[in-house]
Amino acid sequence: MSLEYLFDSNGEWIAFRKGKYVFSPSGRWIGWQPWDDADVVDIRGSYLGTIFPGNRFYKIIQKACRGNPGFPGYQTYLGRPGYPGYAGHSPIPTGTVDLGNLEDI
DSSP: OOEEEEEOTTSOEEEEEETTEEEOTTSOEEEEOOSSSSEEEETTSOEEEEEETTTEEEEETTOOOOOOOOOOOOOOOOOOOOOOOOOOOOOOOTTEEEOOOGGGO
16 A cells, blocks of 8 residues: 655645555644545544545535544554655635644644
8 A cells, every 4th residue: 555645735745645544744643534535534533624636635615514434443653754745836626725734633
């Protein structure tokens, strides 16, 4: 299972995904994908954001609540992966916002 780096609209690396689990750039587990789609919830089960094409990670402003998906169990610390570089600017989709610093959640 390879790493997928996730970026904001400015092309800055903000997270990475391994399988259905999402981690901050420092390797701290911050969320997971409990459903078979692009939505990510934080470790408490609240909506965190959605992974868009081009490995972009945004928060949909008016996302309908899907209920609490439960808890998958704690994930191990993966460590800090190598820096993926700059992804380039991408227009932010209508109705979304950048997630900001995911180290603080």
